[in-house]
Amino acid sequence: MSTSLQTELPHAELFEPTRVGSIEVKNHYAMGPMGPLGFSTAEGGWNQRAIEFYTTRARGGIGLIITGVCQVTNPADGVPPGLIPNPTQSPGLFMTTSRDLTERVHGYDAKIVLQAGAGFGRVITKAILGGRTPVAPSAIPYRWDPSITCREMTVEEIQGVVEQFRITGAVAREAGFDGIQVHAVHEGYLLDQFAISFFNHRTDEYGGSLENRLRFAREVVEAIHAGAGDDFPVQLRFSPKSMIKAFGVGAMPGERFAEVGRDIDEGIEAARLLVSYGYEALDVDVGSYDSWYWSHPPMYQAKGLYVPYARQLHEACPDIPLIVAGRMDDPELAAAATADGTATLISLARPTLADPEIVNKLQRGRRDLVRPCISCQEGCIGRIEHYSSLRCAVNPLAARETERPLPQANDRTRMRVLIVGGGVAGMEAARVLAERGHTPVLYEASDRLGGVVIAGGQPSFKEDDLALIAWYERQLEDLGVEVHLNSPVDAAVIRASGADHVLIATGSNPRLLDLGEGVPVVEATDALLDQDALGKQVVIIGGGLTGCELAISLRERGVEVTIVEALSDVLEKNAPLCMANHAMLHDLVPYRGVEVLTDARAERVTDAGLLVSVDGEQRLVPAQTVVTAIGCTPRHELETEVKAAGIPYHVVGDARRCANIMYAIWDGFEVASQLAK
Template sequence: MSTSVFSQVQHPELFEPTRVGSIEVKNHYAMGPMGPLGFSTAEGGWNQRAIEFYATRARGGIGLIITGVCQVTNPADGVPPGLIPNPTLSPGLFLTTSRDLTERVHAYDAKIVLQVGAGFGRVIIPGVLGGRRPVAPSEIPYRWDPSITCREMTVEEIQGIVAQFRIAGMVAREAGFDGIQVHAVHEGYLLDQFAISYFNHRTDAYGGSLGNRLRFAREVVEAIHESAGADFPVQLRFSPKSMIKDFGVGAMPGETFDEMGRDMDEGIEAARLLVSYGYEALDVDVGSYDSWYWSHPPMYQAKGLYVPYARQLHEACPEIPLIVAGRMDDPELAAAATADGTATLVSLARPTLADPEIVNKLQRGRRDLVRPCISCQEGCIGRIEKYSSLRCAVNPLAARELERPLPQATDRTRMRVLIVGGGVAGMEAARVLAERGHLPVLHEASERLGGVVIAGGQPSFKEDDLALIAWYERQLAELGVEVHLGSRVDAELIRRSGADHVLIATGSTPRLLDLGEGVPVVEATDALLDQDSLGERVVIVGGGTSGCELAISLRERGIEVTIVEALADVLKKNAPTCMANHAMLHDLVAYRGVEVLAGVRAEHVTDAGLLVSVDGEERLVPAQTVVTAIGYKPRHELEAEVKAAGIPYHVIGDARRCANIMYAIWDGFEVASQLAK
């Protein structure tokens, strides 16, 4: 094994046994809950894919697994059967499949808590709603279409849900779960809507005072204890602060604003009441569906973003055990949060998608081998939004663990594979081929692996993109992959390569814009790599992801920035982007003081800046440099040479279709995992 600067275990105290409420845990790490889309049988049990998914994370060292949310039957929401597991739809089947799950997890000395939700209410997605009118505590705007007013739930509907939790508690205990986590007085789900006065305008026993607004949550925990016993651990997913400025409008980090949801004072008061009702631990974050980039933090949010709020809660209520999430994959952050008692357990959700072995690797002192989560949210939240299936951008086998082990090459089937291009698609292909026992030979024209991700990783908030490149470099080195840097592939090299197969992973090339003579015109990739040379005033032509991220990065340096966008707004035409990432990047552009000229056409540069056309009239936008960020086009000119050589080949990554890191990695994995003579 190679030596590393991380060869010593960092913070061994994180791997000491602890207790969260009445549950003993072997270390201080929990696996955070993630929507179990694609994990349900048609009757609401766990499918084999789900069981393997959680067992893999237990084998990876997690102390406490919190399952993704399983909904009880809620006719008011009308979630269709089979979308997510349901302990009350077919209790017998759920119990049987859960037994398989809990026994597999317990074999690794891990504990597992079943997260069970009361419903969505006003935040239920349109595809699930099926044309029905959404419900809520009161007649308030529907989250996804404010022109629709939600129907107020009846007391009978509330009591029906409480009764379902009575069944769920009994089933969970019989199935071998170590407890239940109720979902949730957090993120603006149904129980949270009842708890927040901004959403709850009722005048009956479920509205008015804080105690009344928490009555629904109180009756739920009491029902679980009635059926499962007073000693059965019940936790609660809880947001002490909502970060809501208005319906559908969230607050920026550090922004001074009037909290329309739950503020910290009420959050602390609510926490005390909830624990007095019978919840023995709180799983803490902040945010809501109206401020979704807090509940699902993109790379634009700081690491450990929930810790300051959890610390306030801990200082006010030190007796309450807290599980704390929020980009906590850095052991330094985790150790600091547990050292002062803020976090009893540190929760890792997306990092366990990216690397199921993260805890084991940290415990072995091999942080350098941890495949980093890049907080793109495309494989997790993005795939759930679009395809109702949990995945991961950087780990193509996430939620596909049944496909392990990869098919191995034999002496008869082993191939020499020429990979042209050292971006993430090419590196992933080389890694997978080497793991399978093939002989990949990678050629990269530049002097460094990483492709366009090197430039994309330059902003301060994209450090994990660079960490991903470093991870690939270490993987290829440890696997002994033959890598040639500064090696431009041509027809001659292809002919004498002796390759049985060629993978063309040459990436993309920027689309260029001829703006004439005047101030310097720089393409976005070059601008990202040399931001300090652009001057004090910069105009960016193109308001896609690259243009907006560059603008925010330049503002961090104190540079004045104007974005010129031909469409009606920034981020209108873009590579796939998860809603939380898209919304936060869009809001950050205005919050950081970037001027946006939308519906404007760039004409040509002058010695003073950029001339643009606004409603048919020319206007000068002062600038010392103009940056073009108008997208990319696939680059696969070598395809003809490979065809002429008669060697089988595939085109992968951006060379096939310009998209994002996820699709480049998935291309590399898919082709390399199945490649055969």
């Protein structure tokens, strides 16, 4: 690309070379660290899946890759061998596999730093803990079960971990990494627990003053330099503010509260000390395991949510290079953060899962081609929580790059495939089939593509759902996929299609209630599409994901909202939902002023609202409109017609099983990628 052309592209300054500490980077973009679950050999080295994963992002234009955290050996934590890569479990193997990784990444003029962690402490999950007593700086409550009190780490155990970092420094340098990022005085991990007085009640040299509480972190960076040399760059993942109201209780955005963790003033003081100890750059976010929806922000958090805190840190300590994350995929937001010096590098984590080519596409001025991250966190955090495997909801090939390229059709295997339904399952299937050289023909009964995601994307915080639909529309157009809108499919269409295979992606039908005569009763999908027509008092029957998101959206419009839920709490029964998203939405409902009636049964509507039975007593909830959000059932009645026509078929997405966007996309991808190989 010529210089003159590049300067005409938007935000060309983001793609100019820069320096973070002593590391020269070709642009202002870093790949944020994400837990490398599924990336380890049994001996703690990198497997081929990991090498392809990071290499793909380097090829996609990232300037600096920060690996997911590789825990050094910490017997007090007891992380099982082979769960995640470990530079000290088998240093020789780690060095060998890391050489393959670093040399391939460097081939794309990208830099790569190894993120190495001291341990989990009180936030270690029960699955990893395996029945042992968790450790912490002091005898404090275990994050996942406050009835369990953590055991205080001994000085000998602390020194053992420090020694592991000396080994890690030597291994990382020899393996070709461009530096180490220590994990972490952030998010409430072990080093952070030592640094925060709320967690650290020690009276020895590792407790008391801020300098003492940071001693563990200081000894770690000194040990790395002892192993790798004083000129080897060491960064730190750092949270200048914890957002903790109490053990296990986080704060809402904009809420006035008393910080019991690290406040911003102490965060600034700690940053100065940490840099004086030898950390040359800070990778900044906000939050903790006690306020997890800050450290792992769902779509309910604002874009660029960490920038205001990073800016305070930058203004107080302008000489400290900062890497800033937090829903920063908007290049305008990124450019503003770098222009005023707040961020040296912009960190993209989940957006690189959704689209490994995001930086290259932005540099070409083709934001319209970027597959958006929808911040559902179901494929990344959710899969890590439940299955110890990093994936992505909208990109089924994330962490499966070894399966590229997709098998291509030839003259013998090429098929004409009729796809019935233009939701995300049908669109993903059409996209993949077209990429493979098959001929998909997509029929959609309504006047646009997107299915129920159109309605789901109406709240202000779900704009990326609509962006995903737009991305699919562009992909199908560029691939030349034949699309028929306003085209219901029946037996005649099936027989006349000439299809070799049929994919039934007809979605689902909402469950409905007969509530008699009275105020209007509207199904949730229709309500989301026309929220202004619902009036100023709305009752929502059903406190699942859809009902709660609609309630928050209506509150933004000033509507009085009551949720009527048959179970004992909201969000008890719905499609899969990762912990951070579940926790934030659960907390947002009361914070935004939504009234919730639990263990309640909707009886019937009247001219004044909804009659509800609560604890055996009937009460009237005033409403101008009642909305039903009580789930859905698969819609696959065409299956009989396809069988009768004798055409091979598959049912995908909600038509097979009502779930969420991730499972619909994965269904469409799986069938389309394997059909007629």
